Amino acid sequence: MNTPRLALCPVDPQWIPPDDKRLDQFLQSIELSGKALPQPLQFLPGQKFLDLIAFMGCSPDIKLEPGDDERPFCLIHVQDQAKSVECHFGEHTHSPRCPKCRSPVKDWLDSIHRWMEGDATSLWECSTCHWQAAPWDFNWRQSAGFGRCFIEISNIFPKEALPQAHLLDTLQAYYGIKWLYFYQH
Numbered sequence: 233m234n235t236p237r238l239a240l241c242p243v244d245p246q247w248i249p250p251d252d253k254r255l256d257q258f259l260q261s262i263e264l265s266g267k268a269l270p271q272p273l274q275f276l277p278g279q280k281f282l283d284l285i286a287f288m289g290c291s292p293d294i295k296l297e298p299g300d301d302e303r304p305f306c307l308i309h310v311q312d313q314a315k316s317v318e319c320h321f322g323e324h325t326h327s328p329r330c331p332k333c334r335s336p337v338k339d340w341l342d343s344i345h346r347w348m349e350g351d352a353t354s355l356w357e358c359s360t361c362h363w364q365a366a367p368w369d370f371n372w373r374q375s376a377g378f379g380r381c382f383i384e385i386s387n388i389f390p391k392e393a394l395p396q397a398h399l400l401d402t403l404q405a406y407y408g409i410k411w412l413y414f415y416q417h
């Protein structure tokens with residue numbers, strides 16, 4: 233089973249941060265992330281992690297650092313330089329629905345693999361109403377996301393936690409682009 237994740241990405245899938253505004257450095261400066269791990273672009277949660285990510289429920293059983301037991305902990309993985317748009321999804325991603333007629337795309341997994349192996353720019357056509365749109369314009373119900381740039385926080389199940397508005401606002405103010413979030417599970 234893949235690790236469940238909460239992920240954030242910019243609303244424009246083609247967007248990547250400018251060279252002088254690196255995402256990993258910004259996330260450390262606002263203390264969403266803290267100490268860098270030996271693996272590239274992976275970080276422990278920072279001092280403000282719990283101010284920027286809201287956990288649901290009264291006593292979330294979250295672990296912020298590796299410990300003696302095998303229990304998984306939250307770590308932050310930054311990706312900001314993919315060459316082309318990637319679709320990040322999980323085993324339980326919902327069938328995307330047509331933005332026009334809401335019909336589900338039944339063979340979406342094959343379609344998305346073909347799309348990513350191609351040039352990742354072609355439009356999808358709804359088999360019911362023949363509406364054409366970019367795959368990210370279909371309704372994935374926050375169970376997949378598209379981009380060249382992602383912030384992934386591991387070991388968070390869908391709806392278990394969500395980014396505070398303050399975090400989304402801070403990212404938008406610094407980068408001048410709106411950010412979305414979704415769950416990979």
Ligand SMILES: [Zn+2]
Nearest residue numbers: 330333358361
């Ligand atoms: Zn349709």
